[in-house]
Amino acid sequence: MSDPPAPPVTQAELEVADTIGKLMEFWGFKRPMGRLWTLLYLSPAPLGAAELGEQLKMSAGAISMALSDLLKWGAVKKTWRPGERRDFYEAETGVGKLVQRVLRERELELVRQFGDALANAEASLPKTGPRQSSDFKRERVQELRRLSKLGESLLTALVAGKSIDPTPILKVSGDS
Amino acid sequence: MSDPPAPPVTQAELEVADTIGKLMEFWGFKRPMGRLWTLLYLSPAPLGAAELGEQLKMSAGAISMALSDLLKWGAVKKTWRPGERRDFYEAETGVGKLVQRVLRERELELVRQFGDALANAEASLPKTGPRQSSDFKRERVQELRRLSKLGESLLTALVAGKSIDPTPILKVSGDS
């Protein structure tokens, strides 16, 4: 009732976990989330917190936090095993859907905030400042606003599964 | 020869700079890079390191480092003013091109490394491991490899300015 006889996680698996951990980190998530998800993704059967901690050399606390983040994003699901008291977890395998969700809930949100912040800033630019330079500045801020609108519509299309055409971006704030 | 009479940078401008700083940070760059670029972008004339440092309350060292990063990415260009000895800088305004370059040189590179790492890991998975579970794991690693290939081709298309169709992603590693 306590003794995991053989650790069935190979070196190679841990490498995959670390690789994905780095990728997730690059993507703005925490590295442990990626490592943990990977172990679950590679496991034929759901795993419990204890196994995960043991394999990844993470404390119970760290496991708990990473799992709750993963659950929030729907990247991991809780399951139960008939007799067992403790919780088990399994990976959500629909990576595409996960990516889509992050784009929708995080990136799109970010672009919107960005646009709002620019709108506010524009409003508080002096109507006509020292010299005529504030007209120039206003122009530039507007250009950035166009960019953010464009990003917003591209992301929206992506999230809706529509094809997107990147050429408009190249013309934004552009010279040539 | 030393006295900037009136600081022509308004509060609103600094807010824009901070906003873009945060955005850049989110994008995996350093916040000061974004703040600095913004000041240049909003300035009708090139600025020198000293002005930048004064406006943004950054030390000369920090300015120098941020500028060299920006120069590396082509986000800022060096210029000279007739009589003046010191360097001046101006922002590259072609934001679209900059984005494209980052996608090409950084994101694409990352996806490639990711694919390579997976390939290596797959190679070092036991041919037939304990139970038959290593077949399962191999399947899953292959699925991840498909994902990385797909990401690579989407990015490549984006960078080449071609339209992309996101629907294949939704099917990767997917259930439904």
Add this chain to the structure above:
DNA sequence: CTAAAGTTTCAAGAAGTTTTGAAACCTCAA
């Protein structure tokens, strides 16, 4: 109701990152 197993929270410590300030280094003019 109590105790055991499991999980979550959170303050303190560890690790990592960014910023600074001073020294080294260039470059040009005299």
Add this chain to the structure above:
DNA sequence: TTGAGGTTTCAAAACTTCTTGAAACTTTAG
């Protein structure tokens, strides 16, 4: 060749973020 103005480098300080471990909490079995 020297020195003033300007820039870059880099070790140390300041700050942030991450991880741990212990305590508090929850749940279930007896």
